[in-house]
Amino acid sequence: MIIVMKLGTPSEEIERVSREIQRDQLVPEICPGQHKAVIALVGETAEIDIRQIQNVSPFIEQVIRIKKPYKRASLEYRFGEHSEVVVPTPNGNITFGQNHPLVIVAGPCSVENEEMIVETAQVVKASGGQFLRGGAYKPRTSPYAFQGHGESALNLLAKAREVTGLGVITELMDAADLDKVANVADIIQIGARNMQNFSLLKKVGAMGKPVLLKRGLSATIEDWLMSAEYILAAGNPNVILCERGIRTFDRQYTRNTLDISAIPVLRSLTHLPIMIDPSHATGKSEFVQTMAMASIAAGTDSLMIEVHPNPAAALSDGPQSLTLEAFAELMQELASLNKFFGRWGKANNMVAMPKLAAPVSTFA
Numbered sequence: 001m002i003i004v005m006k007l008g009t010p011s012e013e014i015e016r017v018s019r020e021i022q023r024d025q026l027v028p029e030i031c032p033g034q035h036k037a038v039i040a041l042v043g044e045t046a047e048i049d050i051r052q053i054q055n056v057s058p059f060i061e062q063v064i065r066i067k068k069p070y071k072r073a074s075l076e077y078r079f080g081e082h083s084e085v086v087v088p089t090p091n092g093n094i095t096f097g098q099n100h101p102l103v104i105v106a107g108p109c110s111v112e113n114e115e116m117i118v119e120t121a122q123v124v125k126a127s128g129g130q131f132l133r134g135g136a137y138k139p140r141t142s143p144y145a146f147q148g149h150g151e152s153a154l155n156l157l158a159k160a161r162e163v164t165g166l167g168v169i170t171e172l173m174d175a176a177d178l179d180k181v182a183n184v185a186d187i188i189q190i191g192a193r194n195m196q197n198f199s200l201l202k203k204v205g206a207m208g209k210p211v212l213l214k215r216g217l218s219a220t221i222e223d224w225l226m227s228a229e230y231i232l233a234a235g236n237p238n239v240i241l242c243e244r245g246i247r248t249f250d251r252q253y254t255r256n257t258l259d260i261s262a263i264p265v266l267r268s269l270t271h272l273p274i275m276i277d278p279s280h281a282t283g284k285s286e287f288v289q290t291m292a293m294a295s296i297a298a299g300t301d302s303l304m305i306e307v308h309p310n311p312a313a314a315l316s317d318g319p320q321s322l323t324l325e326a327f328a329e330l331m332q333e334l335a336s337l338n339k340f341f342g343r344w345g346k347a348n349n350m351v352a353m354p355k356l357a358a359p360v361s362t363f364a
Contacts, residue, residue: 004036009059073271074225084096087238104130110315254282
């Protein structure tokens with residue numbers, strides 16, 4: 001249930017209403033919006049008479065029951081206003097949200113050594129990206145596949161951030177590593193395989209650091225939003241949803257199926273920012289450009305793109321990774337599309353890059 005206060009309601013009255021409601025064994029959460037303040041009531045509200053709440057104050061404009069099972073993640077929770085997630089980075093605050101410039105996250109699937117991660121980070125920065133992604137701990141289908149370098153890879157991500165000023169996004173797999181990951185990551189990623197690891201979601205929710213929640217391999221949109229609810233209910237409002245493709249009938253031609261329709265569906269259901277990962281969705285580098293452009297046209301707030309100095313030699317996910325040169329060219333192509341759709345601003349500092357000589361790196 002949410003209480004919508006009238007425009008111009010004094011802050012003292014909002015606080016008074018919150019205290020009054022709290023006496024009814026409900027936990028009020030004040031959500032200041034751009035135009036009106038909203039008080040969300042957390043607790044058992046099914047038996048509460050809406051008229052009783054309405055009579056608490058003449059400044060109450062409307063009382064609305066939230067019927068969806070995901071309460072805090074629902075669009076009604078913010079009275080139709082989409083939220084934003086502000087992430088401090090060495091290069092300044094970067095904002096994820098519908099009314100802000102497109103945010104570009106790029107980097108390799110796995111951090112392999114210092115040379116490759118720093119080189120990649122420098123190209124991501126020069127091309128206009130704001131965040132470096134890279135896996136230190138890797139969930140793999142096979143126990144014999146490369147699992148990541150762990151804590152030493154976190155140190156290399158910190159080095160790349162020091163050199164470039166980019167923000168860092170990396171995946172958390174085990175709650176035992178939470179403090180180590182949080183010390184380096186500006187955004188903690190919860191991968192597709194852990195989307196419904198509810199105990200892990202509660203722990204990252206209690207941390208307060210921004211969380212990137214990837215959609216599960218076969219998760220419905222409601223499953224996904226209920227997972228986000230776990231993080232929000234633990235007290236962390238800074239959640240970004242990432243669509244990375246789902247499993248469907250045909251896996252011969254693409255790794256997964258990118259659900260572009262999830263973007264407008266999420267816009268109608270939730271206030272949370274949206275990211276699209278066309279690399280994992282398609283599994284093939286030649287399709288990444290098309291799906292990235294389609295995602296911008298559909299209204300995504302952010303893109304996550306895999307980039308590697310030498311994809312043929314990558315320890316994981318090489319076929320879906322762009323070369324450094326291909327990434328720089330893609331960023332130039334996305335620039336005009338961003339302007340057309342109004343997702344251009346000071347955060348998008350894309351600059352013309354010189355052609356990179358082939359091979360783009362000696363890394364192997």
